[in-house]
Amino acid sequence: xxxxxxxxxxxxxxxxxxxxxxxxxxxxxxxxxxxxxxxxxxxxxxxxxxxxxxxxxxxxxxxxxxxxxxxxxxxxxxxxxxxxxxxxxxxxxxxxxxxxxxxxxxxxxxxxx
Amino acid sequence: xxxxxxxxxxxxxxxxxxxxxxxxxxxxxxxxxxxxxxxxxxxxxxxxxxxxxxxxxxxxxxxxxxxxxxxxxxxxxxxxxxxxxxxxxxxxxxxxxxxxxxxxxxxxxxxxxx
Numbered sequence: 001x002x003x004x005x006x007x008x009x010x011x012x013x014x015x016x017x018x019x020x021x022x023x024x025x026x027x028x029x030x031x032x033x034x035x036x037x038x039x040x041x042x043x044x045x046x047x048x049x050x051x052x053x054x055x056x057x058x059x060x061x062x063x064x065x066x067x068x069x070x071x072x073x074x075x076x077x078x079x080x081x082x083x084x085x086x087x088x089x090x091x092x093x094x095x096x097x098x099x100x101x102x103x104x105x106x107x108x109x110x111x112x113x
Numbered sequence: 114x115x116x117x118x119x120x121x122x123x124x125x126x127x128x129x130x131x132x133x134x135x136x137x138x139x140x141x142x143x144x145x146x147x148x149x150x151x152x153x154x155x156x157x158x159x160x161x162x163x164x165x166x167x168x169x170x171x172x173x174x175x176x177x178x179x180x181x182x183x184x185x186x187x188x189x190x191x192x193x194x195x196x197x198x199x200x201x202x203x204x205x206x207x208x209x210x211x212x213x214x215x216x217x218x219x220x221x222x223x224x225x226x227x
Contacts, residue, residue, distance in 0.1 A: 004155065036218075043117075043203050043218030089155070103155030 002027045004092050006104035013111055017080055021107045023073040023090035031095040035064050035075050038087045038106070047075070047088075080111045115140045117219035119204050124224045126191065126198060134189045134222045136204035143209060145187035146216065149173060150201040159202075162187055191224060199225050 004025045013019050023033070032051045036044035048057045048064040050073070056065050061078045077084055087106040094100035117138045126132045138145065144163045148156040158171030162181040176195025181187050187206075191198045201223050205216040 041221070041223075043119075043205075043220045045218070046216075101158070103157075105153060105155050 002092075002094070002102050004090055004102045004104040006088075006090050006107050008107060009105070010108040011110070013080055013109070015080060015082055015111050015113050019077050019080060019109065021075045021077075021088050021109070023075070023092075023104055025071050025073075025090075025092045025102070027071075027092040027094060027102050029095040030068060030071075031093045031100070033064075033066055033073050033093075034091045035062070035073075036089040036091060038089060040086070044089055077109075080109075082111050082113065085109060085111045117204055117206055117217055119202075119219035119222050121222060122220070124222055125227045126224060127227050129193045131190055131192050132224065134191065134202055134204075134224070136187045136189065136219060137185055138187075138204075138206045138217075138219075139185060140206055140208070140217065141184070142206035142217070143184070144207045145181065146205040146207075147171075147177070147179065147187070147189045148203040148205065150203055150221075156203065159189065 007022045034049045035047040037047050038044040047059050047062050050057050050066045052068050063076045066073045087108050089106045090104040092102045120135045146161040147159040150156050157173050159177050160168055160171055160179040162168035165181055165184050168179050168181050176192055178190045201221050203221045204219045207216045
């Protein structure tokens with residue numbers, strides 16, 4: 001069964017600290033993996049997208065890694081800011097098929113001063 | 114600025130009533146999608162359209178209907194047959210017709226029951 005699991009479900013960190021969010025998937029055959037940031041009451045915004053051959057991609061203070069062998073991805077946030085408080089959603093897509101996106105339930109990150 | 118506009122931001126439905134959620138994009142994207150987001154669940158696909166005048170059911174299409182008469186517009190109607198419509202509805206679009214293409218999202222419509 002194609003699934004995407006994210007951990008932790010929620011996380012609270014102090015401003016300025018680093019954190020890492022996890023995404024494990026069983027989606028196969030794999031096409032790409034994306035991380036989105038969703039602020040409360042807003043739509044998701046794309047942070048990174050990685051294909052099978054890419055194992056790391058950065059977007060400012062956000063760095064995503066992908067291990068296609070173990071089917072794991074992580075999103076590392078460096079020097080967190082209050083504006084990083086949001087939900088982070090992992091999305092994995094199949095290579096084929098008309099309806100081929102699988103969404104994780106997200107990690108709710110709260111950055112406190 | 115190009116983007117996706119959803120309206121209204123908040124919507125209330127009475128029992129037995131149909132309501133329509135608007136989604137407009139000026140990105141010149143071919144494909145458009147509707148998702149439903151519930152607390153503690155991943156986004157679920159309701160309907161998608163890869164080209165004008167054509168659309169396909171997603172995983173949870175029952176109780177919903179759509180139309181795609183123009184490339185820019187993809188309205189979603191929540192019918193009275195949808196017994197649990199309270200949710201956050203997100204519209205998205207992508208440049209290509211494949212669901213593998215990165216998707217851009219609107220800011221959602223929150224639908225509640227009166």
